[in-house]
Amino acid sequence: MISLFTFSLFFNILMGQNGTANNELIVEINNILQDKVNKSEIPGAVILIKKGNEELVKKAYGYASLMDYNQQMLDSPEQTTVDHLYDIASLTKVIGTTTSIMLLVDAGLINVEDPVAKYIKGFDTPEKNRITIRHLLSHTSGLYEWFPLYYYCENKQEVYRLIEKLPLKYSVGSSRHYSDLGFILLGEIVEIVSELSLEEFMDQNIFKPLHMEHTMYNPQKNRSELKIAATSYGNPYEKRMVSDPVLGFTIDSISPTQWNGWRDYPLKGEVNDGNTWYASNGVSGHAGLFSTVTDLQKLINVLKQNGKAENFQFISEKTINLFLTQDKFKNGLGWVMDASNSFMKNAPKGSFGHTGFTGTSIVVIPQCDISIVILINRQNLGMLPNQTYFNVNAIREQIFGAVMSHCSQKAD
Template sequence: MERSIDDGSLEATLTRGMNEGTYPGAVAAIGSADGIERIAVVGERDPERGKAMTRGTTFDVASLTKPVVTATTTLSLLEAGEITLSDELRRHVPNLDGHRRGGIRLLELVTHSSGFQPYSFSEEWSSVEDVLNGLRNRSILEAEPGSRSEYSCLNFVYLAAALRGATERSLGELAEQHVFGPAGMKDSSLGPLSDTGNVAATYDHDYRDRILRGEIHDPLGWAMDGESGNAGLFTTMDDLARFARAYLAADGTLLSAATVERMQDDWLPGLDTRHSLGWRLADETYPAPNWSRVGLGHTGYTGTSLWLDHDRDRFAILLTNQVYDGKGTGLIRFRERFHAMVAAGRFD
């Protein structure tokens, strides 16, 4: 039976968001450790070329790279005994010896409590070495490590540097070994992409002033060719669902049940923002007032999000190309509506 866009289906909800001008297109999925229960696809992946969004469209998911790739790899290496969260940066990034930031612990990076400023970038930087050398020569530490909660991409740039230093492997290699391979994420990689046939286009409104297809939107990820740790992951809805199912199962595919259980704790109990290891914890209206407080989630600047709820065995994936039209289109409000409906089971 044909649905009206006023019904309670997932497709109708995404269509309303598109008609409100929130994004050109979207793909969403709801499911549990047993599998995907609802999928919807609406709109265009590339408005300039009139290309429709598809279930298999590849998205630059921006800061979802932090929990999916960098934090998961960090915790997998911890379980293997190769690093500890109490390690100081200088142990794995020796050229920080003698610098105040060299004493920051990996725990403070993965919980955004290092004291770093939120972001730093120069258009002159065009490699991993350029970025790390440029950051080393800048005053970016604004508070005593552990004294405040401040979301910063620089935390994960340095965390990725520590992972490379500890293993002598690229972040791309580590992601394949610890995340993509185990979870069966066959269509995921750290960009840029060579095959852009079915990619959601973004638009860089700040530096390049043009449409991006398979290029990393985030400036640090762009300069570091996918090795920045804070952004750069290209993936699909189905691959993120595979990742989410493995996380919810907590059967050792990605991480042990013991690690996943501790991830549901607030690791910053003395600070203002509740935070897990690489993930936000549900709090107040984030992602919605009826979401479990042990829910783990993250968003991406390009218009993406992933939330997991181990108490209710639930995941919610929302992938959009909102950044194509800029950031003032109402996605924050739409996300809250979407997640409130997921938590209430209001999709038929």
Template sequence: MNTILRTIQSRWRTAAGVAVAGIAPVILAMAKTPPASAVAAAPLVAVHAPVAATAATLKPRPAAKPLARAPLTRAVDAVRAEVKRGAFPGAALAAGRGATTSLIEGVGTTTWKGATVDPERTVYDLASLTKVVATTTAAMLLYEDGRLDLDAPVSRYLPEFSGGNKDDVTIRDLLTHTSGLPAGTGVRGSTADEKLASLIRTPLRRAPETRVEYSDVGFVTLFAALEKAAGEPVEQMLERRVYGPLGMASTGYAPGADCARCAPSWQTADGTPVRGKVHDPTARALGGVAGNAGLFSTVADLSRFAAMLAGGGELEGVRVLKPETIDTFSRRQPGADNRALGWETPNADGTGAAGKSMSPRAFGHTGFTGTSLWVDPEHGTWAVLLANRTFDAHASNRIQKLRRTVHAYVTESAEEAPDSLLAD
């Protein structure tokens, strides 16, 4: 943990005048602002290594057909209506098909009297989206490398995770929230290392693989195991192999209080907005770097991440993951309700974030602060919605319905503008 804490601050320094190498501009059918590559001159994170040194470079796939405009306009209107209602100060959303971004839009402000949301620059606290954009993605990379066995006991990688039935808990169990660990627990200790150790010592609530219980403790434990398997800080590996090659220059942990373009996800008792500090108390106790929460990003960055997933692990000629790895991790697991490996899949009754419009093969995740990212392989579509609904003490619970509404409009826009390339 100390290694991570020594390196995270350098990720967020401004490097004015530096462009991200090897990244072509995305196609914006509706954007009112320049593409991400045009604003990369002032990234939040350190300059990335050349793409060729970090990911396979391939011939770019043909551009997908843009989504129909009218339903996407209605999606923006739905978000704007929630801002006007007072559900949250503002939001950023993006949607597309394959590598083609058809919508990227900011609505409202970062606080009730703050700056206008800029979809290219406004940074949001991703909350539990960290579980997939960071932790699960790291597991996918290590699985591809042959350094992570999904059915191996966690104790193979993290010997201190032992006692009781813990020796029976596998990496797969942590990914599917069937480990038997509780949702959360008290954090004890005075240093980040001591606090992490206390979480890893958390006893099981029940035998593994007997019930799904969404567990932050499980993903904190998984993050620690992945770091042992990787032999380096997880966030360092992700920067080198995912965020850097994809040009996600505004994605990382612990931006800090001086992050002027961070939308605050909470405020102090006297009403002072808190910027760049994670809302989740467990991640905060660990210094802001954790497997359950702590990652920050923009909707522009996450649109590139989602497009990579929709493209079978490749974006604009840069291969990050193999298609078969994405398929393995995004498929619903037996005995795990709607859980895939790290990812969620649509609820059968349509009450989840995906709603009723997405196909059964869709996968995604949400975050408590008001964030979500979903990909639908059947339609080739993806959607990202970022908000700071927790900025007020009484967070609005309207975000889940809004997610379903946005996803329905994205699916409708794909159906109105079918793409023959999806058959390839």
């Protein structure tokens, strides 16, 4: 029989080994992110890496607001903290809209195989009547990837009607083309079925039940006391998307000069995405949410725990499995599951995640019971000489590699 002394010694050794491994991970993450801040490649970042119930790394680096509109350093740059809200950009698609659709599926109010035309009558046409909710969630609907909706629309209802009228760009279900427009329509379906605004539905059914008190649309209007990281100076990249054919987004029927409502100031608490801000008053199914690493982790915990929140079943395990099963394009519904993506390169089977244009990303690795949340406000340094923003994929890949290495060491 093992003695109490021997067990205690063994336990302390084991804890010491784990502590050393954790410390090594922290040092490696510090080296990755602090190096990018020191080189002025990113203004700042917040990261949360969690294994099981243990936060392996939770730390902020650099600045939430560093430069002014003329790309001159502020006299008093604002250091970022783990409590800062970041514009999570396309993470809105999974944190907000996909979760909303999951809840409606769970309640039996919709089915992912339902035709979109069941809810949006403008899709009851020979071209579009085969498009289903699954097609929207999996980016296989054939819709345009992006369209400058604000050139024609001033509110969400006008946005919805315009998307109905736009022709398809690809054949339905034949290929995957990541589409903001599909998730805008999913937001409309949430509103139609629930008879609530998208903002109200998410707040009442996701954020309040999960105590995600710092996740919201339009924080500059709703909670002016909050600390918020700054992003871009207006929308210079979107302006280029409209006018520069090299990027592949220009529309022959649109003259870049026919609309000129561009913002000309640093964005802080206003969503960076132009379609969300200019055409939808800051609220959309594809972008617009702001959040913190702590809040995002609360929803991740639910997904990792087969739909269980702290003391109740938030979403059924059946629905979790439905949305987190790979399709023929190697992705889930809403969530990315294709391990060829750099931010989750060679991830084990069952891993899922998503990225956001502002520099945000989430990866969940169920086999290791680990999740990684990274919030970077890369746009606050302005555009590079080549008229793009600094590409954070290498940072994501380095951090993911470090975590997977840590996971392997712990398993050994």
